[in-house]
Amino acid sequence: MSLDAILARIDDQLPTALDRLTGLLRIPSISTDPAYDAQCEQAADWLVEDLQSIGIDAQKRKTPGKPMVVGHIDGPGPHLLFYGHYDVQPVDPLELWHTDPFEPVLQDTPHGKVIRGRGSSDDKGQLMTFVEACRAYKAVTGSLPCKITFFFEGEEESGSPSLIPFMEENAPELSADIALICDTSMVSPGVPSIASQLRGMLKEEFTIHGPTVDLHSGHYGGPALNPLREMARIISTFHDDTGRVAIDGFYKGVHEVPADLLRQWQSCGFDEETYLSSVGMTRPHGEEGYSTIEQQWARPTLEINGMWGGYQGAGTKTVIPAEAHCKLTCRLVGDMDPDRIRDRLRFHVEAHLSPDARVTWDGDLEGSAAAVMNTDRPEFELARQALSDEWNREAVLVGMGGSIPIAGFFKDILNLDSMLIGFAHDDDAIHSPNEKYNVESFHKGMRSWARVLHALAKG
Template sequence: MADRTVEQALEAADTQLGASLERLLSFVRIPSISTDSRHRGDCRRAAEWLAGELASLGLDSAVRDTPGHPMVVAHDPAGVAGPRVLFYGHYDVQPVDPLELWDHPPFEPRIVDAGDDKHITGRGASDDKGALLTFIEACRAWKSVHGHLPASISFLFEGEEESGSPSLVPFLEANRDELSRDVVFVCDTDMWDDQTPAITTLLRGHLFEEVTLEAADRDLHSGMFGNAVRNAVELLCDILGELRGPDGAIAIPGFYDGVQPLAPEIAALWKSIPFDEAGFLARVGASVPAGEAGRSVMEQLWARPSFDICGISGGYEGEGFKAVLPAKASAKVSFRLVPGQDPDRLRTLFRQFVTERLPADCRASFSSFGASRATAIAPDGPFIGPALETLTEEWGRQAALAGTGGSIPIVGHFKRILGMDSVMVGFARFDNRVHSPNEKYDLSSFHHGIRSWVRVLGRLDEMARSQAERRSSPTEAR
């Protein structure tokens, strides 16, 4: 049962929910698409909006320039004793295409009734504007009641997460002393299911590649040259088709070297919390599991590496028909990696796999679009247990230790550069359509997310008081 200190802040969060929601809608209206140079000014506007909100909490906040989009950094000038916390999020969003599939303009957010809940719709509502605001609004509620934050809390928000974070590592290295803390909270992950909160401790890494094949010196008439000259699109499809074996496993020799089986205690935990595999697939219009035969959907999403073709192009792609034999074809492919796999090594193996299958008169070129190693967070860390307890208290269901199929390279950078472990708490649901048209964030996720962080702040307050008592005790004095 939360003490009165926490209860007062929870009551404030409930009272202020309407204003919190209005702030989220204002934030989502800013089209901060980091991959599109036409929105460079919008990205700065989003950064300035965030800096202003943090300043309204009495924090020393600043928009810090980088070679790309700016960072937002804020610190509490009060310097409260206790745990030192950094909170991370990103204000940039994905592109909105295909625009015609949106029910309404993506940067004109709406509140939509959805049975027993409501949805906040718009690009970035879930990833990551709604998520990061849950923590800011929790701090607002706490400070409105108690006049100060319960611990030494700093903020770091970037504007390039959706475009590979090219400015992030140099920024962390240049500001190592300023940003190093005891722990970093990251709110860019998912719930276990619609009603069960989770802390993510397993993150897959990634390797994004584009391969381009060239055959003839120009596109040719399919009737006059078909069968006689290699078709680049057909060749590309043949090679990509060989990347999976009949059992669904990835067929690149050496690809699974270093991959370890799922730890028994994690496997037991996942089995103890219900997961509706059929329902998970049905939500996206699927019914037959893909990937490696004999492995559950959950294991394949969180604990096994994967390969996907994200886009393929070549030949005539316009309206109608053109009898053409394509001379050039390309594909963008994604590998998701697990602990024990080296993305640089796998890049070499993939490129070797492709080039070994080329006819003598064909050529291949490659481009890389980022890579990161997988990350595993120790589940017995000092901040994990208290966070699990607070989530369980708020949601009324046992919080889970989960994995995620996505990649959050920043978590590895925090550990390598700043020496900090991360606590990844998110309130997104699997049907939030992140990166897709009609992205949404459930109002219950936003509300309970704010309240969850209020409870976490309460635990930080307890830690701070405990540290103060130890320092003032005679034993400590001696």
Template structure:
């Protein structure tokens, strides 16, 4: 067992140098989606390789058709762990909204204390370096980085990860581990850490209802002619009942109730639907009435309309019956819901309710992705939760996530392993926006947290 107290003391004594190292990485303009920054992306990857070598990792650049991967190994015995992060960042536009140049990092006073401001400060360079600094302190105290650890840093996460799946498939044996560690998540609040254990999947479709072969004059054809907007509205209204439940047959197959012990953790978080909805000018929860708002966000599936259009929508008025109307629908999935089954049920509802003279077309962007639930009864998850709780004022919670994190599903499907999703970002970190920031406390206590987690996992 490492001397954890000594590692934590080393992190504390090396804080200023750690900030300078993070600043060096933040100055690199590694915008992955813009080819103009190709050299900057490679520069960031090369910098990481050299930094990892300096603390005892065997590290290398791995070229892809796009931006390179960084892979590093520490060697040694113990549970095999894989840590994932990404060094690429989003574009900085609009530049005029930044209070300082986005690639010239600064420490400024924020609402909750000092914060690091720069593009990539929290997404994901700051989070990535939080972990690297814990490894650096480990090396300084023990003479080697944490044992049997693999690091995978991607350079295309912010541009759709086109090289990731081929890379994982081509390097399965090298990258397989007992458990993955993913840092691209956040805290519940500034004093309460969280481990994300539920991720919602998605099914999405654009559905178009068509009738006449052209737009029709509403005075001449209104009444006898089928109106695609009316047809669409009737079908959409049928998809939810008065309690907010989705009415598609089989929609809730595979949806399990949240375990009571997890609900008890969530209750301690002090979530307020009044505050949550009030922040966006709303007041009354509109989802399934039998479930709390937090459950609706994290643990329940949804079917939502993301865009509806038909007929004339410009300025003024044009009295037509449109030839077609369309809707964009997305379903967030949880548990063992089957994306293909849900898409089929959705399509069937439209076909069943379609009146004469109307046709329907479906445009599906992809095959859909299922929800993910991590095994919170795995002792390693509880060990990590306790380790986090030892560092922060409030006890850590197993939390849900309303969105999706594709890498977690890929680690399951390609490498056959679960992920501990631990991050130290905050809701107001303005990721992807001007004036992105990362709390200095998140950076420093986050590094201490990772040292504690690594020590806890090394007991296995």
């Protein structure tokens, strides 16, 4: 059977595939820092050359920012669009890395062998699981079982400013039957996972203004309005005593998890105690009445990400500051409208202002709605069974607490449903020092994609 031969090829070529991944990881393609513009170009060139080496018609396409990589290859099965990103996060603080972030190394750990380096998990290692599966398929059979469009961007870690214009300008070329995305993790080690929903995101920043200048607390302490105290008072009104967001209308568009999906989540292998204790917590602190996994995947949040003002140097300074500042984010679920939530949040803050206080807002922060996958499509069950066969464990449909806007963009711009399959672990330290990707994730990720391609082609 050809699938067995393809899987055997993947097993045999694992060392070579790891060498290729190491080569890509050595390129410091940090998109947010203009000092690395040339390296981002280099990473795009590397991918174009690699795709071309397996017979894919690939090109580097210019944008106002970092280039896109687009490739096409014909096949008899359905048309798949595979998305990944080649840019990576900055490495700061460098002193916390135990190895050079751009000199990847293989290391033995108590949980198996890993490849360590920036981008190993997010997203170069994940991206290459699909490319390597295609390479093995082509080597064994001479062709690929599906028509595939490859779409790699270089600005995912810096807000994707070029993505939407590029997709709008090239929509006919990027159209397909379904999009595949490999930028997610497994719910727990060894449990293959398909994301069924992603939380959206709303970002907001505001400043509370009080006195016209900083004041001496001996002269004005008492009668003066203190913006920091005002900020703390207003923030305390954002939640009630049960952890529920107390902004009027916040929960419009929020839906309860269907019972059958909730049963899957409850048996998916998620370990609440390990999840909490790994960061020094003994209990969940979110919305009462919902499990930790529901709080993480299916409930909206309002989190304070930063609050500052006044004197912050060494020693003390008896000052009442003229301003206080706050950064916050909301994770959105279901049909929550980010623009509506922004309006309700601003109304809430402004309604709670004391006399002599005023607020200004940063008007340049974006919002994106949650993405709910169309899991009724037959591709989801075909992929779920293929993953189950590879991992010898039933694959599960899971939620995700994070936000991956590309899935929403595919739907809004290309009218394209997405299926997100990833093999990362929660302890991969993406965006942090000492990022790693388990070699098992890379190896079985390649085998998994080969099985998924085979299953989707057979239909």
